[in-house]
Amino acid sequence: MTHLSAEDLxxxxxxxxxxxxxxxxxxxxxxxxxxxAEMLExxxxxxxxxxxxxxxxxxxxxxxxxxxxxxxxxxSGEPGSTPRLRxxxxxxxxxxxxxxxxxPAAIGSATDPGSVTLAWDSVGPRLDYRITVVDAHGxxxxxxxxxxxxxxxxxEIEETGxxxxxxxxxxxxxxxxxxxxxxxxxxxx
Amino acid sequence: MxxxxxxxxxxxxxxxxxxxxxxxxxxxxxAYLLNGVRPSEKDEAWDRFIEDYTPLLLQVSRxxxxxxxxxxxxxxxxxxxxxxxxxxxxxxxxxxxPASFRTWLAVVSRRLCHDLVRARYGRRTGSPREEGLxxxxxxxxxxxxxxxxxxxxxxxxSPERTLRAAELTRALETALATLPPQDRLLLAMRFEEDxxxxxxxxxxxxxxxxxVYRRLRRVLATVRAELERSGIGGPTP
Numbered sequence: 001m002t003h004l005s006a007e008d009l010x011x012x013x014x015x016x017x018x019x020x021x022x023x024x025x026x027x028x029x030x031x032x033x034x035x036x037a038e039m040l041e042x043x044x045x046x047x048x049x050x051x052x053x054x055x056x057x058x059x060x061x062x063x064x065x066x067x068x069x070x071x072x073x074x075x076s077g078e079p080g081s082t083p084r085l086r087x088x089x090x091x092x093x094x095x096x097x098x099x100x101x102x103x104p105a106a107i108g109s110a111t112d113p114g115s116v117t118l119a120w121d122s123v124g125p126r127l128d129y130r131i132t133v134v135d136a137h138g139x140x141x142x143x144x145x146x147x148x149x150x151x152x153x154x155x156e157i158e159e160t161g162x163x164x165x166x167x168x169x170x171x172x173x174x175x176x177x178x179x180x181x182x183x184x185x186x187x188x189x
Numbered sequence: 190m191x192x193x194x195x196x197x198x199x200x201x202x203x204x205x206x207x208x209x210x211x212x213x214x215x216x217x218x219x220a221y222l223l224n225g226v227r228p229s230e231k232d233e234a235w236d237r238f239i240e241d242y243t244p245l246l247l248q249v250s251r252x253x254x255x256x257x258x259x260x261x262x263x264x265x266x267x268x269x270x271x272x273x274x275x276x277x278x279x280x281x282x283x284x285x286x287p288a289s290f291r292t293w294l295a296v297v298s299r300r301l302c303h304d305l306v307r308a309r310y311g312r313r314t315g316s317p318r319e320e321g322l323x324x325x326x327x328x329x330x331x332x333x334x335x336x337x338x339x340x341x342x343x344x345x346x347s348p349e350r351t352l353r354a355a356e357l358t359r360a361l362e363t364a365l366a367t368l369p370p371q372d373r374l375l376l377a378m379r380f381e382e383d384x385x386x387x388x389x390x391x392x393x394x395x396x397x398x399x400x401v402y403r404r405l406r407r408v409l410a411t412v413r414a415e416l417e418r419s420g421i422g423g424p425t426p
Contacts, residue, residue, distance in 0.1 A: 004292055006288075006296045006297050006300070007283060007286050007287075007293065008288075009296050010288035010289070010292040010293040010296045011286065011287040011288040011292075012291050013288075013292050013296075013324070014287065014288055014289050015394060016287035016288065016289075017287055017305070018287075022368075023369075023370050023371075026370035026371050026373075026374045027370035027373070029370075029374050029377070030370055030373035030374040030376075030377050031373075031377075033377075033381065034380075036374075036377060036378070036382065038296070038299070038300075039392070039393070040378075040382065040384060040388070041252060041299070042292075042295050042296055042299055043388075043391070043392065044252070044388075045245075045248050045249055045252050045295055045299070046292060046295055047289075047391075048244050048248055048252075049244065049248045049295075083235075109291045137385075139385050139386055139387055139398070140315050140387060140398075141386075141398055142398075154399075156313075156397075156399035156403075157399075159402045159403055159406075160386075160399075160402055161402070
């Protein structure tokens with residue numbers, strides 16, 4: 001089996017190959033683990049290079065959520081097991097990051113039995129809230145923004161096949177301070 | 190990486206009209222590097238090239254070699270490899286081709302890093318053909334487990350069950366081989382590499398992860414339906 005040329009692999013990563021060449025490259029990638037691993041790893045390198053330090057400022061609210069998540073929630077180490085919640089977060093952490101209080105997720109409604117509605121308390125006027133939903137493996141399955149304090153998730157959330165999800169909502173206050181709900185859990189089955 | 194103004198580079202004089210045309214298509218640092226006439230021009234152009242591309246090359250080196258010392262050795266090997274034989278590898282970049290120089294450089298430099306690692310620690314045994322056969326068998330096993338191939342086979346009473354399972358496996362191999370390349374790549378990434386769905390979405394260019402999940406279910410349903418339609422999954426004719 002001949003491996004992909006640097007030109008073909010690079011053009012595939014750039015998504016600039018002609019359709020017939022792309023099909024041939026994908027047929028090879030489906031069969032050749034070496035080239036597939038090279039494609040995936042090179043893609044990750046380019047993505048990491050793209051997300052250089054200037055973008056860190058934009059991610060500050062998510063960094064806050066990640067810190068709270070690390071404190072309140074961590075995996076038990078067993079594959080497929082349910083992460084445990086902590087209740088003994090250091091006091092200093094709560095003082096430096098504003099907490100967004102949340103309500104329990106509403107699963108199903110009279111008009112839509114499969115709907116999932118998330119709600120939280122307002123922490124300031126005219127804020128843009130960013131909501132992130134991850135599955136039990138930690139993969140982000142949905143993100144969205146809202147100026148309201150409640151949001152109904154798209155029905156496609158069920159397409160993942162999972163029943164346990166985690167979510168958090170972030171915002172940047174007018175003072176520039178980060179606010180986050182911390183990681184919450186909901187189940188749909 | 191930000192583009193440097195033309196005045197930041199030494200004034201160089203390409204040798205021919207063809208070289209001038211190629212120079213216009215190449216990234217500026219590369220154009221000046223490859224078309225420099227005097228050694229001093231090339232040295233200065235090489236310094237500029239390193240300055241512009243070091244962040245990318247360091248990212249590549251660190252991804253291949255987690256150990257800091259090995260990563261720096263790999264970075265050095267990349268620079269030496271790119272400079273070797275009057276920048277032979279860099280001259281191989283096809284400015285008229287579909288690939289961007291940055292992506293192409295990432296691929297080439299990563300291969301140079303792996304050459305170093307292989308030279309230092311040895312390479313895997315087994316020919317590419319053997320590896321391909323082994324991987325194909327593994328994908329059949331994994332997809333077979335996903336679509337519950339065993340249950341399809343178990344509809345037959347023993348001792349036909351073993352024979353039925355072998356028939357199903359062969360039929361599954363055929364069904365997988367007839368899938369479009371992108372669907373086969375989807376299955377390989379999902380079941381062999383355990384690639385996160387968000388990454389599969391980016392590789393395949395799907396709008397959302399839900400499109401990937403949907404496509405995955407559709408492909409597996411197609412494979413399963415093909416098995417049942419061919420009479421493999423039903424009662425013995």
